[in-house]
Amino acid sequence: MKKNFFSDHRQAALALLNSDEPLTRKAGQFLGQLTVDSASMTPAQTDWLEKLLEKAGFPGLEEEGVE
Numbered sequence: 001m002k003k004n005f006f007s008d009h010r011q012a013a014l015a016l017l018n019s020d021e022p023l024t025r026k027a028g029q030f031l032g033q034l035t036v037d038s039a040s041m042t043p044a045q046t047d048w049l050e051k052l053l054e055k056a057g058f059p060g061l062e063e064e065g066v067e
Contacts, residue, residue: 005062009046010035012053012061021056 006012013034016023023031030048034041041049050060 005059006053007062009041009049009061010038012049012058015058016052016056019056019058021052023052027052 006015013031017028017031017035030045031052034045034049046061053060
């Protein structure tokens with residue numbers, strides 16, 4: 001079975017912000033910044049976003065070079 005993944009951190013952040021998942025103020029600020037910033041994320045930011053996606057039951061981020 002093929003899983004759907006977010007191909008872009010901006011889409012993932014926006015999906016979390018639009019979901020009913022309760023977020024802390026800090027998480028909301030982090031996700032808001034990701035929606036407007038197209039720069040690459042640091043490993044720590046990527047890890048945090050992946051954890052937020054997992055907690056909300058969303059698919060993860062698509063890994064580069066993986067089809």
